[in-house]
Amino acid sequence: MTTRREHWDHAYGGAEDADLSWFEAEPRHSLDAILQKLPPGAAVVDIGGGTARLAEALLEAGRGPVTVLDLSREALRRAQDRLGERAAEVIWIAADITAWQPDRRYAVWHDRAVFHFLTDAKDRAAYVRTLDAALEPGGTAIIATFAADGPERCSGLPVRRYAPEQLAAELERLAPGVFTLTGAVRFTHVTPRGVEQKFQQSSFRKAG
Numbered sequence: 014m015t016t017r018r019e020h021w022d023h024a025y026g027g028a029e030d031a032d033l034s035w036f037e038a039e040p041r042h043s044l045d046a047i048l049q050k051l052p053p054g055a056a057v058v059d060i061g062g063g064t065a066r067l068a069e070a071l072l073e074a075g076r077g078p079v080t081v082l083d084l085s086r087e088a089l090r091r092a093q094d095r096l097g098e099r100a101a102e103v104i105w106i107a108a109d110i111t112a113w114q115p116d117r118r119y120a121v122w123h124d125r126a127v128f129h130f131l132t133d134a135k136d137r138a139a140y141v142r143t144l145d146a147a148l149e150p151g152g153t154a155i156i157a158t159f160a161a162d163g164p165e166r167c168s169g170l171p172v173r174r175y176a177p178e179q180l181a182a183e184l185e186r187l188a189p190g191v192f193t194l195t196g197a198v199r200f201t202h203v204t205p206r207g208v209e210q211k212f213q214q215s216s217f218r219k220a221g
């Protein structure tokens with residue numbers, strides 16, 4: 014059976030960045046939401062960052078320290094190659110988010126299109142435990158998933174789709190009283206093949 018890591022290494026190994034369905038040239042919604050909540054000098058982690066352009070956009074905005082976590086070593090290698098010397102300005106972590114044990118806290122946690130792959134309740138519980146451990150009190154979690162009317166699969170895998178209220182209810186169920194929904198946007202991502210995908214991006218404040 015293919016492991017999760019093998020699946021993603023294979024997905025990245027077989028295509029140019031610009032051919033990946035989740036590719037976006039400019040991480041506009043992510044960056045807008047992060048810059049609203051991230052004080053200068055405060056730490057941000059991009060969960061399942063893959064080869065996204067977010068890390069360099071944050072560096073260019075003078076923010077950080079920036080950490081990118083992904084279970085695909087192939088994705089991280091490609092992201093590092095693209096950044097060249099600037100790769101040394103980013104902290105790279107190869108880990109599965111359902112097993113990661115953070116050794117510090119972050120002011121902002123960002124996830125674009127990872128949580129929705131967690132179709133197993135145990136994995137969602139592990140994710141939220143890690144989120145709680147990694148985020149500072151008063152910090153912000155920004156989680157983008159396929160919207161309730163979004164696609165049912167991505168990269169050949171089934172996903173769970175969420176409206177912001179459904180995502181908030183799931184976080185509340187798994188960590189009662191910890192995360193408050195503070196804002197949400199809906200947007201349409203157009204894949205490199207021209208397919209429209211409905212997303213929602215929700216921001217949560219951690220109690221503190």
Ligand SMILES: C[S@@+](CC[C@H](N)C(=O)[O-])C[C@H]1O[C@@H](n2cnc3c(N)ncnc32)[C@H](O)[C@@H]1O
Nearest residue numbers: 021035061062063065083084085109110125126
């Ligand atoms: C759809 S891609 C999105 C990539 C990136 N966030 C972006 O917006 O371009 C999903 C990413 O999550 C990573 N991923 C999937 N499951 C993961 C897990 N359990 N732990 C860590 N990373 C994971 C994949 O390797 C991939 O890079």
